[in-house]
Amino acid sequence: MDAIVKDIEEEAYDAKALGQALEDISREYCRTEGKISGQQLYFDKQVRLPDNTEDEKFNWKLSGLFWKGVAKFGVTGTIISAFGQMITDGVSYKSLLGAGGKFVQVFGDLAKEAYKESDNIDIKGLLFGKWKSGSAVAGLPNVTTGWGRFCSSISKQVKDFKFSNAVTVGDKIKTATKWAGVAFSGITNAMSNYAEFGTVKSERFWKETVTETAVDVGIGILATAAATAALGASAPAVAVGTAAVGVVWVADTATRALTGWLGGEEKGLTETISDGILDLGEKVTKGIGKTFAKWSFGF
Secondary structure, three states, X not given: OHHHXXXXXXXXXXXXXXXXXXXXXXXXXHHHHHHHHOOOOOOOOOOOXXXXXXXXXXXXXXXXXXXXXXXXXXXXXXXXXXXXXXXXXXXXXXXXXXXXXXXXXXXXXXXXXXXXXHXXXXXXXXXXXXXXXXXXXXXXXXXXXXXXXXXXXXHHHXXXXXXXXXXXXXXXXHHHHHHHHHHHHHHHHHHHHHHXXXXXXXHHHHHHHHHHHHHHHHHHHHHHHHHHHHXXXXXXXXXXXXXXXXXXXXXXXXXXHHHHHHHOOOOOHHHHHHHHHHHHHHHHHXXXXXXXXXXXXXX
């Protein structure tokens, strides 16, 4: 892993050097063009090539898949993932918020273990993930069938968000950090929607932000439950976690490819589901309003 990170750092350095060279070339081009045309041209390093070009290949976002998978390998993997994401994707509000969410998760994991009885603390599992056979369904009822594992997994994940189910102080801290993770997701969605709408005064802005955040949580829960059901009762927690990441990645990639092909604009899985829910809700509301208006007119 150290070798991979080192290679990525070297590639990032080379890319930065190449970017600087391109900036110098563009600046010199502007000077030359200005002399020929007699107009003063300015180089803006923020200018980017159009997103949609004939030669552009579909972005598979493999780096995101890799680092999200690494994050399932305990506290160590989560920390490596946080820094790795910023190295490969650059420092932006999304990568910083993502890293913040991961560090909050680390804090919650550490707190939960710290408040356990000393004999029950699993240092190896905490640092590198739970590899023990059956650890994914440990403590879950009705795990003899795929459907039973699916339902039990969903039930447990939902309960993990309830403070009433937290027994120790560590459990309560862990629950708090789960809600903090939802908050980080909400902030990310809000900033993305702000870039789309250009204002926070739009009703649709708030609807999309709330719905997308809820969909993010729901997708994660369903993917984990599906992986738990598919891998069986003997599956380790690490395997279920990485499989869930893969399921979401495949679904998101397929959605982006399909929406880009059909509508000319790529939309991820979360945005597509959210837009579908909101659009359907608006149509139903309008339909009910028209029906009520006709009914009232009849009287």
